[in-house]
Each structure stands twice: as C-alpha cells, then as structure tokens.
Amino acid sequence: xxxxxGxxxGxxPGNAGLALVEGGTGRAGRPGDPADxxxxxxxxxxxxxxxxxxxxxxxxxxxxxxxYLQEQAREVLDExxxxxxxxxxxxxxxxxxxxxxxxxxxxxxxxYFSILSPKEWGTSPHEFLGAxxxxxxxxxxxxxxxxxxxxxFNLLDRLLSRQAALSPCTEPNFQGLTx
Numbered sequence: 516x517x518x519x520x521g522x523x524x525g526x527x528p529g530n531a532g533l534a535l536v537e538g539g540t541g542r543a544g545r546p547g548d549p550a551d552x553x554x555x556x557x558x559x560x561x562x563x564x565x566x567x568x569x570x571x572x573x574x575x576x577x578x579x580x581x582x583y584l585q586e587q588a589r590e591v592l593d594e595x596x597x598x599x600x601x602x603x604x605x606x607x608x609x610x611x612x613x614x615x616x617x618x619x620x621x622x623x624x625x626x627y628f629s630i631l632s633p634k635e636w637g638t639s640p641h642e643f644l645g646a647x648x649x650x651x652x653x654x655x656x657x658x659x660x661x662x663x664x665x666x667x668f669n670l671l672d673r674l675l676s677r678q679a680a681l682s683p684c685t686e687p688n689f690q691g692l693t694x
Contacts, residue, residue, distance in 0.1 A: 613650075648661050
C-alpha cells in the first residue's frame with residue numbers, strides 16, 4: 516500500500532492514491548489521535564463482516580436451490596421408474612393417451628390393466644391396485660392427481676384470459692380467480 520499511495524496511510528500530492536484518514540499528509544486531522552486509526556480499523560472490520568455475510572447469504576440461497584433441484588431430480592427419476600413399470604403391466608388392448616386404465620392383481624401376482632373400473636365390475640374378481648390416466652407424452656398420472664391438476668390448469672387458464680383482457684398495468688391482478 517505504501518508503494519501505491521506514497522506515505523503510509525495517505526496520498527501525496529500528484530499521486531493517485533486515496534487518503535485512509537482525514538488530512539492529505541497521511542496523518543490524522545489531529546496529530547497523534549489514535550481514535551482515527553481505531554475508527555479506520557473498525558470500519559475495515561465492519562466491511563469485512565458485511566462482505567462475508569453477503570457471500571454467506573448468497574451461498575445459502577444457492578444451497579437451497581441445489582437441494583430443491585435435487586428433490587426435483589428425485590421426483591423425475593421416481594416418476595420415470597413408475598411410468599416404465601406401468602408400461603410393462605400386462606394389457607390386452609392398445610393403450611391410447613387420454614384414457615384411464617385400472618390396474619388389478621390376479622391371485623398369481625400378475626398385474627394387469629383393464630378399462631373397467633371397480634364400480635363397473637360390481638364385484639371385482641381381482642385386487643384393485645389403482646387407476647391411472649395415460650398422458651399424451653406417454654407418462655402415467657394417478658387418477659387422484661388428474662382432478663387436482665385439471666383444477667390448476669383451469670385456474671391458470673382463467674388467469675391468462677383475464678390478464679390478456681386487462682389494460683397494461685404494473686401490478687398483477689388475481690382478483691376473483693380463487694373463488
């Protein structure tokens with residue numbers, strides 16, 4: 516620092532260095548006042564503390580994002596495993612996207628899909644395991660999730676159609692969309 520700013524702790528005339536304390540000669544405004552050096556040291560420590568806290572806060576946000584992405588990756592892998600498993604369940608008909616299929620288990624343990632629901636069977640000859648809707652991307656969605664997802668899509672559709680009909684405004688308008 517002395518090489519850059521001239522005399523220790525200050526700037527010399529004609530030099531581009533900055534004064535660390537008041538007074539251009541490298542001395543405190545009042546000769547021998549140790550309070551200026553203590554204040555300078557306190558300010559440097561405070562700056563270091565703020566830089567460290569800001570870096571820690573940013574790294575914490577990144578760590579939370581990583582955990583969230585890891586959880587999403589686990590969910591994607593679980594869904595892919597489930598979808599692959601369901602595509603290998605016995606089925607004596609051509610599966611078409613958009614249809615609901617009902618899975619049963621025979622006494623032998625073999626699982627199979629049927630287009631008949633337990634209600635349509637009356638008394639089902641086999642154990643009912645679940646109902647799934649084949650999506651257009653060939654993924655499977657549990658039937659209980661279909662209604663929830665459809666309600667979410669309807670809400671988003673209403674939001675988009677209302678937002679498009681509004682005049683430009685800087686605030687989002689969600690009025691009446693949750694009823």
